[in-house]
Amino acid sequence: MPGPHYTHPIATPIAAAEYRARRDRLLGHPETTDVDGFVWWGNHRVFYLCGFAFAPTERPIALLMRRGGETVLFVPRLEVEHAEAYANVDRVVAYPEYPDVTHPMTHLTKLLRELGLTSAFGGDGDGAPRVMGYRGPKLSEASGASFVALDDVLEATMQVKSPAEIALIRESAYWAGRAHRLLQDATSVGRTETEVEMEAGAGATAELLAAYRGAYRALSWGGSGPFATYRGQIGAHSALPHSLNVNAVFAAGDTLVTGASCPMFGYWSELERTMFIGDPSVEQGIYFGHMLALQDLAIDACRAGRTCSSVDGAVRDYFAEHDLGDAWRHHTGHNVGIRYHEGPFLDVGDDTVMESGMLFTVEPGLYVPGLGGFRHSDTIVVTDDEPEFLTDYPRDLDRLVLDAA
Amino acid sequence: MPGPHYTHPIATPIAAAEYRARRDRLLGHPETTDVDGFVWWGNHRVFYLCGFAFAPTERPIALLMRRGGETVLFVPRLEVEHAEAYANVDRVVAYPEYPDVTHPMTHLTKLLRELGLTSAFGGDGDGAPRVMGYRGPKLSEASGASFVALDDVLEATMQVKSPAEIALIRESAYWAGRAHRLLQDATSVGRTETEVEMEAGAGATAELLAAYRGAYRALSWGGSGPFATYRGQIGAHSALPHSLNVNAVFAAGDTLVTGASCPMFGYWSELERTMFIGDPSVEQGIYFGHMLALQDLAIDACRAGRTCSSVDGAVRDYFAEHDLGDAWRHHTGHNVGIRYHEGPFLDVGDDTVMESGMLFTVEPGLYVPGLGGFRHSDTIVVTDDEPEFLTDYPRDLDRLVLDAA
Numbered sequence: 001m002p003g004p005h006y007t008h009p010i011a012t013p014i015a016a017a018e019y020r021a022r023r024d025r026l027l028g029h030p031e032t033t034d035v036d037g038f039v040w041w042g043n044h045r046v047f048y049l050c051g052f053a054f055a056p057t058e059r060p061i062a063l064l065m066r067r068g069g070e071t072v073l074f075v076p077r078l079e080v081e082h083a084e085a086y087a088n089v090d091r092v093v094a095y096p097e098y099p100d101v102t103h104p105m106t107h108l109t110k111l112l113r114e115l116g117l118t119s120a121f122g123g124d125g126d127g128a129p130r131v132m133g134y135r136g137p138k139l140s141e142a143s144g145a146s147f148v149a150l151d152d153v154l155e156a157t158m159q160v161k162s163p164a165e166i167a168l169i170r171e172s173a174y175w176a177g178r179a180h181r182l183l184q185d186a187t188s189v190g191r192t193e194t195e196v197e198m199e200a201g202a203g204a205t206a207e208l209l210a211a212y213r214g215a216y217r218a219l220s221w222g223g224s225g226p227f228a229t230y231r232g233q234i235g236a237h238s239a240l241p242h243s244l245n246v247n248a249v250f251a252a253g254d255t256l257v258t259g260a261s262c263p264m265f266g267y268w269s270e271l272e273r274t275m276f277i278g279d280p281s282v283e284q285g286i287y288f289g290h291m292l293a294l295q296d297l298a299i300d301a302c303r304a305g306r307t308c309s310s311v312d313g314a315v316r317d318y319f320a321e322h323d324l325g326d327a328w329r330h331h332t333g334h335n336v337g338i339r340y341h342e343g344p345f346l347d348v349g350d351d352t353v354m355e356s357g358m359l360f361t362v363e364p365g366l367y368v369p370g371l372g373g374f375r376h377s378d379t380i381v382v383t384d385d386e387p388e389f390l391t392d393y394p395r396d397l398d399r400l401v402l403d404a405a
Numbered sequence: 406m407p408g409p410h411y412t413h414p415i416a417t418p419i420a421a422a423e424y425r426a427r428r429d430r431l432l433g434h435p436e437t438t439d440v441d442g443f444v445w446w447g448n449h450r451v452f453y454l455c456g457f458a459f460a461p462t463e464r465p466i467a468l469l470m471r472r473g474g475e476t477v478l479f480v481p482r483l484e485v486e487h488a489e490a491y492a493n494v495d496r497v498v499a500y501p502e503y504p505d506v507t508h509p510m511t512h513l514t515k516l517l518r519e520l521g522l523t524s525a526f527g528g529d530g531d532g533a534p535r536v537m538g539y540r541g542p543k544l545s546e547a548s549g550a551s552f553v554a555l556d557d558v559l560e561a562t563m564q565v566k567s568p569a570e571i572a573l574i575r576e577s578a579y580w581a582g583r584a585h586r587l588l589q590d591a592t593s594v595g596r597t598e599t600e601v602e603m604e605a606g607a608g609a610t611a612e613l614l615a616a617y618r619g620a621y622r623a624l625s626w627g628g629s630g631p632f633a634t635y636r637g638q639i640g641a642h643s644a645l646p647h648s649l650n651v652n653a654v655f656a657a658g659d660t661l662v663t664g665a666s667c668p669m670f671g672y673w674s675e676l677e678r679t680m681f682i683g684d685p686s687v688e689q690g691i692y693f694g695h696m697l698a699l700q701d702l703a704i705d706a707c708r709a710g711r712t713c714s715s716v717d718g719a720v721r722d723y724f725a726e727h728d729l730g731d732a733w734r735h736h737t738g739h740n741v742g743i744r745y746h747e748g749p750f751l752d753v754g755d756d757t758v759m760e761s762g763m764l765f766t767v768e769p770g771l772y773v774p775g776l777g778g779f780r781h782s783d784t785i786v787v788t789d790d791e792p793e794f795l796t797d798y799p800r801d802l803d804r805l806v807l808d809a810a
Contacts, residue, residue, distance in 0.1 A: 057746050058739070078734035081774060082645040097736050099754035124535075133560065133740070133748030155538065194614060194630065198607045209599060209652060216652060223628070224652075225599060240487040247614060247621060247629075329483035331502050334463070335538070341462050343538030349504035369486065 005178060006211045011171040013217065013265040014164055019051050019088040022157070027067050031153050035122040037066040037115070038150070039108075039139065042124050043221065044338050045151075046073075047266055048158060052087035053219040054079060059098045060128035060136070062108065063089070066115045074108055098134065105136050109143040118143075122150035159335060159344060160357040165267060166381055166390070169336070169359060173269035173379055173391040175226035175262035179204035180271055180393055183228035183258060187402055189277060193230050193248045201227040208262070220263030222340070233257035238373035241329055241365060252278045252404040255372025261340070268340050270361045271391045272377035278404030280397070287327070287366050288397055291374040294318055294364040295395070298332050298346070299380055302360055302387040308350040315364045316348060327366035334361055336379060358382045359390070410583065411616045416576040418622065418670040419569055424456050424493040427562070432472050436558050440527040442471040442520070443555070444513075444544065447529050448626065449743050450556075451478075452671055453563060457492035458624040459484060464503045465533035465541070467513065468494070471520045479513055503539065510541050514548040523548075527555035564740060564749060565762040570672060571786055571795070574741070574764060578674035578784055578796045580631035580667035584609035585676055585798055588633035588663060592807055594682060598635050598653045606632040613667070625668030627745070638662035643778040646734055646770060657683045657809040660777025666745070673745050675766045676796045677782035683809030685802070692732070692771050693802055696779040699723055699769040700800070703737050703751070704785055707765055707792040713755040720769045721753060732771035741766055741784060763787045764795070 026032060026049070040046055040063040043056045049063055052073060059076040070090040075083045076097055083092045095107040105127070112118065126147035127138045140147040161169070183200035205225030208216060218224035232240065234248040238257045250256075256275040261268050274291060276284060294315055301311040312332045319328050332346035336359050344352035346360055360382070365375030376395055380387040394400065431437060431454075445451055445468040448461045454468055457478060464481035475495040480488045481502055488497045500512040510532070517523065531552035532543045545552040566574070588605035610630030613621060623629035637645065639653040643662045655661075661680040666673050679696060681689060699720055706716040717737045724733050737751035741764050749757035751765055765787070770780030781800055785792040799805060 058748070058750065059735075076735070078646045078772075081772075085645070097752060097754075099750060099752050100736075101754050103754070130529075130556065132744050132746040133750070135557070135748075151535065152540070192614065194610060198603075198610065202603045202607065205599060205603065209597065214652060214654075240490075241483045247619060249619075330464075330481070331505075339537050341537040343463070343540075345463065345504060345538070347502060347504055349502075349506050349508070367483075 006207065010212050010215060011168055011264055013219070014051060014168070016088045018162065018164055019049065023049055023065055023071060025157055026154060027065065029153055029157070032122055032150055035120045035148050035150070036117045037064065037069070037121060039064055039117070039121050039123040041128055045124050045154060047219070048154075048338055050088045052083055053221075053266060054082070055221070056131045058132040058134040060104050060134065062128070064111065064115055064117065066117060069115060072111065072115065074111060076104070103136060104128070105139060105142040108139065112143050112145060118145055120146045120148055122148045124151040124154070155343065158337060158342070159352075160355050161337060161359055161381070162357075165337065166357070166359070168264045168267040169269045169379065170390045172262045172264040172267055173271060175204060175208055175264070176228070176260040176269055176271040177391065177393045178207060179226035179228035179262065180258060180260040180273065183260065184275065184402065187250055187256070187277070189250050189252055189404060191250055193232070193234060197227070197229050201225065204228070217265055218263040219266040220268070222263055224263065226260070226262035228258060228260035230256060230258055233373055236370050236372060239367045239369050239371065241367060241373055241375070250277060253281070255284055255374070257373045257375055266338055268336055268338070269379045269390055270336055270340065270377050271379070271393055272363060272375055273393065273400055274374050274376060275400040275402060277402045279401060283371060285397070287368060287371070287374045290322060290324060291364065291366055291376065292395065295362055295376050295378070298362045298364055299378070299387055302354060302362065302380055302382050304354055304356045304382050304384055306354055308344045308346050308352045308354060309348050311346045312348045324366060327368055329365060329367045332362060332364050333377070335359055336361055354382045356382055356384050411612065415617050415620060416573055416669055418624070419456060419573070421493045423567060423569055424454065428454055428470055428476060430562055431559060432470065434558055434562070437527055437555055440525045440553050440555070441522045442469065442474070442526055444469055444522070444526050444528040446533055450529050450559060452624070453743055455493045457488055458626075458671060459487070460626070461536045463537040463539040465509050465539065467533070469516065469520055469522065471522060474520060477516065477520065479516060481509070508541060509533070510544060510547045513544065517548050517550060523550050525551045525553055527553045529556040529559070560748065563742060563747070564757075565760050566742060566764055566786070567762075570742065571762070571764070573669045573672040574674045574784065575795045577667045577669040577672055578676060580609060580613055580669070581633070581665040581674055581676040582796065582798045583612060584631035584633035584667065585663060585665040585678065588665065589680065589807065592655055592661070592682070594655050594657055594809060596655055598637070598639060602632070602634045606630065609633070622670055623668040624671040625673070627668055629668065631665070631667035633663060633665035635661060635663055638778055641775050641777060644772045644774050644776065646772060646778055646780070655682060658686070660689055660779070662778045662780055671743055673741055673743070674784045674795055675741055675745065675782050676784070676798055677768060677780055678798065678805055679779050679781060680805040680807060682807045684806060688776060690802070692773060692776070692779045695727060695729060696769065696771055696781065697800065700767055700781050700783070703767045703769055704783070704792055707759060707767065707785060707787050709759055709761045709787050709789055711759055713749045713751050713757045713759060714753050716751045717753045729771060732773055734770060734772045737769050738766040738782070740764055759787045761787055761789050
């Protein structure tokens with residue numbers, strides 16, 4: 001049973017009509033008039049445009065779109081039934097295998113001709129990416145059609161999220177919060193990083209499966225179900241912001257930095273918290289206070305019509321005013337969607353103007369060697385008014401101090 | 406405590422001397438004499454050459470190697486302490502952030518000049534890859550030095566594994582086997598895919614952590630600790646070879662296809678089995694028999710001096726002789742190492758000559774819509790004599806039939 005926590009309706013995947021609308025927006029974009037259509041290789045690109053989530057291997061997969069014509073997914077034989085079951089396309093076309101006696105690009109060249117993509121095609125690469133040992137020619141050389149790099153155009157159309165996307169990310173954030181609650185409750189002196197993370201993930205996943213009764217799909221590349229982790233950010237090691245698991249043992253006095261999320265029909269959110277085992281020292285408390293002040297000012301600065309750089313600029317000003325430069329390590333945040341990080345970035349070098357419907361993680365951090373790291377991350381959406389939280393978890397010190405007994 | 410299962414010494418990471426030897430092999434390779442040195446971007450490339458495992462984001466990381474000079478790791482500020490702790494390099498050089506007001510490629514260009522990489526550099530890309538929204542210029546345009554694509558040379562030097570690499574992959578296979586045993590034992594009618602997978606992963610991970618007493622590191626991008634999964638390959642859905650989790654409920658009569666592995670200081674193995682819930686039907690038994698015969702003949706064909714294509718050719722001949730073409734979906738196998746798949750491939754189109762020390766997954770599969778998929782995968786090493794199994798798990802039908810009660 002879902003239990004007392006889960007009281008709202010379950011989320012549903014992106015509808016077929018929205019995939020069509022995304023493709024139409026791209027084909028109708030003023031910067032794409034010079035091409036006959038598109039060839040997309042990247043797994044996130046293909047998923048965004050047709051909903052097919054696949055594991056990238058040495059066998060290329062491509063989504064072909066012809067202006068005023070068919071949308072075709074080009075896959076190796078082993079993916080045919082999978083693609084036919086899940087991809088929102090007009091047709092699936094298969095090649096036998098890679099490398100095989102006839103290279104996949106030879107098969108693809110025939111398909112380009114059949115679809116009329118003979119003059120110029122746009123996309124995210126002139127040939128398949130070199131994944132897991134794949135080698136092959138440029139598609140322009142194999143086909144004679146010219147390639148136009150139009151990945152920036154697709155990237156730009158992905159920046160503002162639709163209501164359906166925001167709903168999925170809000171639901172992802174709900175489950176991130178549940179996993180984080182279980183992580184926080186399971187963490188205690190003497191236990192290990194890995195066992196606590198497994199317990200939190202398993203517990204939250206069981207809740208989700210009970211709530212969804214078979215209707216949940218991750219449709220993603222980062223596992224299935226909610227999780228919450230430390231990624232090695234425990235004690236002094238928390239001063240390394242992008243560390244990996246070191247299977248630390250929790251000890252009194254540790255500064256802890258967490259991360260939690262849940263893939264939800266392909267979409268992600270980000271929730272991170274700074275916690276302490278036992279009451280923080282004066283020094284820990286001071287950095288926690290700066291971190292919270294920085295996050296407050298950054299969230300408040302996320303307003304439609306302002307630039308991304310202005311948010312990070314305000315954060316950097318605070319670092320300078322309080323003489324905290326030694327503790328600075330990274331920009332304020334990033335957009336989030338099908339990918340865990342995506343542009344635009346809350347960075348002094350990104351002058352993108354924020355729009356209603358853009359999402360950001362807001363996560364200014366301070367890092368002090370020997371003491372630890374101090375970073376909360378919340379996922380917010382820019383609106384016509386104040387930014388709205390999609391994550392929902394306590395941010396105040398009192399509720400983030402764990403019992404040291 | 407490790408328990409009765411684990412009786413051999415624990416594995417240890419690749420030594421600093423081996424990283425140096427890898428770099429020297431590359432710098433001394435006859436096809437690299439035209440360049441001053443190298444710039445490597447890919448996370449697997451950087452890890453192979455200096456042992457630094459990092460999470461790729463919008464912030465580029467590059468490994469620079471100068472013939473007769475320093476090896477330098479170029480990282481964003483937030484990775485400095487992490488890189489200094491783990492990378493086998495002479496020096497770590499940091500840029501502040503991406504995109505920032507000064508683009509990382511501007512900083513990198515200065516570093517190229519400082520290191521004397523001013524005429525030509527080799528590597529896996531002319532500029533940083535477009536990960537998570539990264540955008541930037543070609544490094545040749547930014548620096549004025551010319552770029553020579555030498556990724557194929559590095560790829561070739563990675564194909565034959567060292568004794569230390571084989572030892573790590575054998576240890577990975579041991580833990581894959583433990584997770585698979587727990588998966589098989591936990592699977593029963595009415596339970597769900599996800600709960601059984603979590604139980605198997607958690608149990609095997611706890612065993613590993615007890616055995617390693619803090620000395621285990623995954624150093625990888627696919628999680629930490631052993632796991633065993635179905636990836637949705639349950640019942641009729643097992644006919645989709647590269648499916649994703651669908652949280653199926655196990656039922657009597659199901660054909661099951663599994664996958665198990667464990668990242669071990671950066672290295673992977675592959676273990677997969679076909680199982681049945683309850684005694685197989687006549688049809689299930691027939692396909693299982695073909696699958697086993699195919700795997701036997703393919704393993705036996707993996708001999709030093711023969712071509713990769715000859716192994717897959719023998720498999721395809723068997724399919725043809727037994728009129729099984731409709732059930733064919735993919736080639737026989739692939740090399741495995743830091744990446745879960747890598748070249749050379751056991752494929753009719755890959756004429757690489759097998760050498761002692763090359764690893765392969767051997768996994769010919771048959772797929773029958775409505776009935777299921779039939780595939781074992783074992784990881785073997787080519788020797789001067791018979792191929793040697795690194796995986797060690799029952800392959801016979803009797804020990805792969807689960808109780809249907």
